[in-house]
Amino acid sequence: MSEKTNLLDLDRDQLAAFLKGIGENSFRSQQLFKWIHQRGIVDLNLMTDLSKSLRDKLGELVTIKVPKFGHENRSHDGTLKWLFPVDNANSVEAVFIPEKGRGTLCVSSQAGCALECAFCATGREGFNRNLKVSEIIGQLWLAQNRFPQSDGSFARLDGVDASRPVSNVVLMGMGEPLTNYDNVVHAVRIMLDDFAYGLSRRRVTVSTSGIVPNIDRLREDCPVSLAVSLHAPNDELRSKIVPINKKYPIADLMEACKRYTDSSQGEVMSGVKWQRRGSPRDFVTFEYIMLDGVNDLAEHARQLIDVTRGVPCKFNLIPFNPFNDSGFTRSSPQAVSNFQKILMHAGLVTTVRKTRGDDIAGACGQLAGQVKSRRTPRRNVNPTVTTSI
Numbered sequence: 001m002s003e004k005t006n007l008l009d010l011d012r013d014q015l016a017a018f019l020k021g022i023g024e025n026s027f028r029s030q031q032l033f034k035w036i037h038q039r040g041i042v043d044l045n046l047m048t049d050l051s052k053s054l055r056d057k058l059g060e061l062v063t064i065k066v067p068k069f070g071h072e073n074r075s076h077d078g079t080l081k082w083l084f085p086v087d088n089a090n091s092v093e094a095v096f097i098p099e100k101g102r103g104t105l106c107v108s109s110q111a112g113c114a115l116e117c118a119f120c121a122t123g124r125e126g127f128n129r130n131l132k133v134s135e136i137i138g139q140l141w142l143a144q145n146r147f148p149q150s151d152g153s154f155a156r157l158d159g160v161d162a163s164r165p166v167s168n169v170v171l172m173g174m175g176e177p178l179t180n181y182d183n184v185v186h187a188v189r190i191m192l193d194d195f196a197y198g199l200s201r202r203r204v205t206v207s208t209s210g211i212v213p214n215i216d217r218l219r220e221d222c223p224v225s226l227a228v229s230l231h232a233p234n235d236e237l238r239s240k241i242v243p244i245n246k247k248y249p250i251a252d253l254m255e256a257c258k259r260y261t262d263s264s265q266g267e268v269m270s271g272v273k274w275q276r277r278g279s280p281r282d283f284v285t286f287e288y289i290m291l292d293g294v295n296d297l298a299e300h301a302r303q304l305i306d307v308t309r310g311v312p313c314k315f316n317l318i319p320f321n322p323f324n325d326s327g328f329t330r331s332s333p334q335a336v337s338n339f340q341k342i343l344m345h346a347g348l349v350t351t352v353r354k355t356r357g358d359d360i361a362g363a364c365g366q367l368a369g370q371v372k373s374r375r376t377p378r379r380n381v382n383p384t385v386t387t388s389i
């Protein structure tokens with residue numbers, strides 16, 4: 001018997017097509033979406049506005065399976081890190097960052113990552129597999145509907161939309177979202193869908209190390225906020241610390257960023273309330289990790305101004321978050337401040353990221369989950385580098 005379809009793997013267009021395919025009214029997708037994503041109900045029998053016969057029929061064909069919740073770690077600053085075992089060999093992590101007036105969920109897109117950036121714990125672990133749509137959207141489902149408690153139980157929040165804790169989603173957890181393109185796009189569509197989470201495209205950010213062709217596809221398929229992990233101002237240095245640069249060098253990446261912010265292009269997504277106003281974002285955010293003595297000198301800042309000329313952008317300087325045997329150290333606050341001043345002086349809006357959750361290895365680039373890589377461990381790898389939960 002073929003495996004049942006997990007409704008959490010489908011965006012609403014796909015669910016409508018599925019319903020049509022089994023001879024049902026595709027508009028039922030709206031009701032199902034509200035039950036699953038807004039009310040957090042995964043038991044078909046509780047979906048009382050669906051007929052008993054439809055519920056029975058669906059019961060034969062589908063399942064609604066959310067990821068298992070493994071563990072919660074809480075930082076002194078309120079940041080929460082959640083571990084989700086996605087199969088027998090892999091766990092992935094999501095990080096929730098509560099702040100006044102907003103809550104940001106940092107979501108993983110892959111178990112591990114194949115791109116081997118030199119300063120990243122996830123990259124060190126290697127790649128195991130892409131996450132399914134249900135495993136990506138499931139991180140948001142769990143955060144919104146059943147806040148995991150430290151004892152492993154789930155507390156329901158008060159239910160009303162206003163109390164939903166997650167106002168922003170960033171795909172900055174484990175993995176490179178644009179190498180798990182299709183699943184990420186379907187999951188992001190669910191995030192934006194008014195019958196599901198209804199987040200605006202400005203509140204959903206895809207972070208990429210620079211997969212140029214898929215930046216262009218994202219522009220067409222699902223233009224949300226884009227963060228690009230630049231980290232170096234010239235190809236020689238960038239290829240060393242972000243090896244994907246050898247395939248997609250800085251000049252090509254900058255052209256892709258210009259296209260992404262070009263308001264003369266643009267497509268409308270189907271099935272999602274969407275304002276067609278041209279560009280997905282007026283600017284790209286360049287993330288720049290500050291590595292002591294490696295990429296944090298004044299000359300690097302000046303080169304950055306040159307290479308990003310003509311790209312509508314902002315800069316976010318990220319203090320390096322250390323992990324075992326990384327081989328790098330964090331730039332001094334003075335170096336970060338000097339770097340910021342040079343960029344600001346050239347008219348570039350430049351912020352410095354607050355480090356959150358670093359005491360629970362929940363900060364950017366520290367997520368390592370429990371990935372069992374099928375590959376040979378890389379040089380310089382401490383095999384015990386997993387999250388200390």
Ligand code: SAH
Pocket residue numbers: 117119120121171172173174175176177207208209227228229287289318319320321322323364365366
């Ligand atoms: N693969 C995507 C998204 C996940 S990484 C990307 O590279 O953009 C999210 C961000 O964390 C990226 O900007 C990444 O460069 C940064 N990062 C990785 N390791 C880090 C570390 N040790 N300290 C601080 N930031 C790190």
Ligand code: SF4
Pocket residue numbers: 113114115116117120121122123124173174175176209229
């Ligand atoms: Fe992968 Fe991003 Fe880490 Fe690079 S920084 S190894 S692309 S997760």
